[in-house]
Amino acid sequence: KWDGTPEDEMRHDVTDELAAYKLATLPFPGVFGVFYETDRPTKNALEKKWIETTREKTGGASDLEILQKTFDRMK
Structure with missing residues (x-):
């Protein structure tokens, strides 16, 4: 600085x-x-916040559970 x-x-x-x-x-x-x-926030800090927000919205579901729900919607 x-x-x-x-x-x-x-x-x-x-x-x-x-x-x-x-x-x-x-x-x-x-x-x-x-x-x-x-x-300003780093890319990693922004990604971490995005992941935390998404986890809260999905009720703390694991990556596999989220992926499975996505595939289930495609059927």
């Missing part, structure tokens, strides 16, 4: 999306590092 040192063209607040795009569009050779950082 931003370390409190003074900003300049190459050192910017990583939560500033516009500054990140300015750095990303610099001509060759460009710059390296973190351009933009935002706090």
Whole structure:
């Protein structure tokens, strides 16, 4: 995250999306590092929440039970 040192063209607040795009569009050779950082849930955290919500809706059924119910509906 931003370390409190003074900003300049190459050192910017990583939560500033516009500054990140300015750095990303610099001509060759460009710059390296973190351009933009935002706090949001990871893919794994979102999947875990989705699975937990689904388990609550199905009454805690196992994977096999859910799969079997799905196949039964297809008959």
